[in-house]
Amino acid sequence: MSIEISAKSIQPVRLTYGNLEERFGGKKPSSRYQEAVYDVQPTANFQYRPLWDKDHELYDVSRTAIVMEDWYSFTDPRQFYYGTYNIARSKQQDVAEHNFAFVDKRDLLEVMPEAVKQAAREILVPLRHVEWAANMNNCQITDECYGANFSALAMFNAMDRLGMAQYVTRLGLLLDGNETTSLDAGKKAWMEAPHWQPLRHAIEDMFVLDDWFELMVAQNFVLDGLVFPLLYDRFEKKLTSEGGATIAMLTEFMDDWYKETVRWTNALAKVTAKESKDNQDRLSSWVTQWGDRLSSAIEPIATKAFGENGVNELAEVKQALLARLAKQGLAV
Amino acid sequence: MSDKKNTVFLILQDNDDARPIIESVEQDNPEATIQYQPGMVRMEAAGRLVVNRETVEENLGREWDVQELHLNLISLAGNVDEDDEKFELAWN
């Protein structure tokens, strides 16, 4: 049917959802980010205790030692909801796809010095296991965290890590004309080579952490804050200087991803620390503890990657990480 | 109803992207019935229904990735077998 309507008669009766009116006043329409994440997770009147964790409710603030008056007091600087997240990643994967195709078509790896290829095999290819673990850890955070704002962002992060594990895998395959030689060697090194064992040990210990926010700190603040600048930035620059710019083309996704994601972790550290002295102390001690553990775990890899400069490169990266977190209000 | 014990079906959105796929199903599955319902097209057959990449590409005039089917898929019934060449639904 067709209806004649004067625009005047169609005035909204409200501009946004009730929870957003309460939070932000109802004077203007909410953003899609706000609509998508705020107050979505159930908070009350749970029907049954989980069979797999009878000490907690299905959603339970006591799953972490961090205490927040309002678990939605944090805003994602990227304001990601599912649509914007996927569209952003789709653009990045388009570039990555193009890069992979270009490198393959032009045989760019063929002309790369063998030493550079070998360095990529030994240092970068095993990182697929590190990303895989990061995927598990962020999935764990999605599972146990409190609030839809948190679960959505941890979920996006988890899928990013799967995607990056897959890009590293493709790099490994491309290095060997789609044979699995490098992947197999990388896995063997990850399981057995002495220089990877301290990191694998630390990561396995992270798998069984009880407190999801501690896991958030260990994985997304500290481990990423060391691995990405050290290996996807500094080490790749070293490879580039040795004739391996092609490798950097194939891992551009990771470099861009980290620069973007750091905005999330910075904002999160800041809001959480600002909430209370207890939170600030807790975060700071986790950062110190995992900073020490993980930087010493990465040291043999740094040495393998940079030779005698490795220790120094790692120390600089760690210093930058701590300085950045101190800027967000942590006492480190 | 109960005489149709092994019906498999594929439901796509009724839009322009889906039309070459629907045509391909008609070509490759002469037994299939095609029903147009509000907003969607339901294709069903006894036991087995296949979408072949090659047929879709002929109808579409360009390369077509079988996974593009996901963009317009609404529902299905049957065990799925998807590879580079085809998307198949079947009850054993």
Place this chain on the structure above:
Amino acid sequence: MPAKKLNLRKRYGLLTRGMGWETTHQKMDDVFPYDSFEGIKITDWDKWEDPFRLTMDAYWKFQAEKEKKLYAVIDSFAQNNGQTNLADASYLSAIKLFITGVTPIEYAAHRGFAHLGRHFRGDGARIACQMQAIDELRHQQTQVHTISHYNKHFNGLHDPFHQFDRVWYLSVPKSFSEDALSSGPFEFITSISFAFEYVLTNLLFVPFMSGAAYNGDMATVTFGFSAQSDESRHMTLGLEIIKFMLEQHEDNLPIVQRWMDKHFWRAYRLLALVAAMQDYMLTNSPMSWKEAWDVYFVENGGALFEDLSRYGLKMPKYHELATAEADHISHQIWSVFCSLGNATGFHTFLPTEEKMAWLSEKYPDTFDQYYRPRFEYWHQQQKDGTFEFQKGLPQLCQVCQIPMVFTEVQTDPMQISYRVTEHGGDKYHFCSDGCKDIFEHEPEKYVQAWLPVHQIYQGNCGGPTLPEVLEWYKFTPEDIGNYIGSQDHARWQEWTGEDKEVKQA
């Protein structure tokens, strides 16, 4: 020369397997603590095969494309005041029930699949669950975004998540989803992916979205169909997991069969709300509940179970009763809502003459005999100005939490179906043998139920009077009651210039 091309299967295998490892510094049972307590025996996770081989790059690409299309429609719908193209504003009661009852369980599924995505020991199964976990988040978010525009112009849509945790009839979907979430991972996936998604979800989405198309609701059609493309993956996951469990070990069969029986009945009871939506709330119904049941359960479900019979899996217990009830439940549920319309966050309205003629045609064996007289009586009362909403609160089933409205359809359709059992010295009440069986198998679980009516009587819901409870629900006086005479109706009349009644055909 360029690397040799890998086919989809091989490539997918390399990109999803072999990245995980057998841990040595921590025991695997500590890293994956939850996947064995239910008694499901998995001897070889590598036998897990994904039917859809989506790597993340393809996922981002396809999903971004779907999202761009969807948001283009949402934007244009809002810009063009698409709500004015509805068949009738009374139709929105269905959308109100949808956003308060279905959207929150999409979020719950997101969290549940994230739990599995972390805790299944098999790499392939974890990835499949993670993709579903993020898809479910998509559904929750796109539903909120789509319905946002309706919320700006109509009542009853403003606080879905607050209401989900509190409102009497919303404990039906809440208890359903929390039942699954609080179970172990294999039971969760049997419940959500198989019993709900594979066996029954077509009954929710396909006729309902077709119904939206039939009633001029282009926004809902678009998000619904867009979500269905993900649902097809989810359904397939449901079938795969069942086959996987049954193939892994013969001891799994009785466990899976029991879960199947339980969650089929749980999900089926939840869908009674959908039956009412489909037959009564839709201004124009493209298909009756019974027709949908015959196509999507009797016929398609029959083919499915025929296929699964080679593993020894049988049709779910009480499926014959569900089929017999298909002639009744939509009328019973809509009646209860109409009689309690002063406590529902959506408007209720009696079926028009045209609608009743349609119902007589679709339900020749039951409507005229059992249900028409009731609606005609209420029509007369409304005409005479003597119609009153029911004062007392209904008794709820301890398991499905639906008021006791179902009847003994196989013996005496006028007799309320009522079951009772004792546990720990207390009596518990049920709407059916299906719900009673579920309780008796796990009484410690179901005695915990947060039953809204009990909670109201115990004073936990804002106060002892109806207005206090409604305020606690955040139901405004404009949200509740009859559609005729409501603010929504007045606005609709203002836009359409006429239209004194509910329009239904």
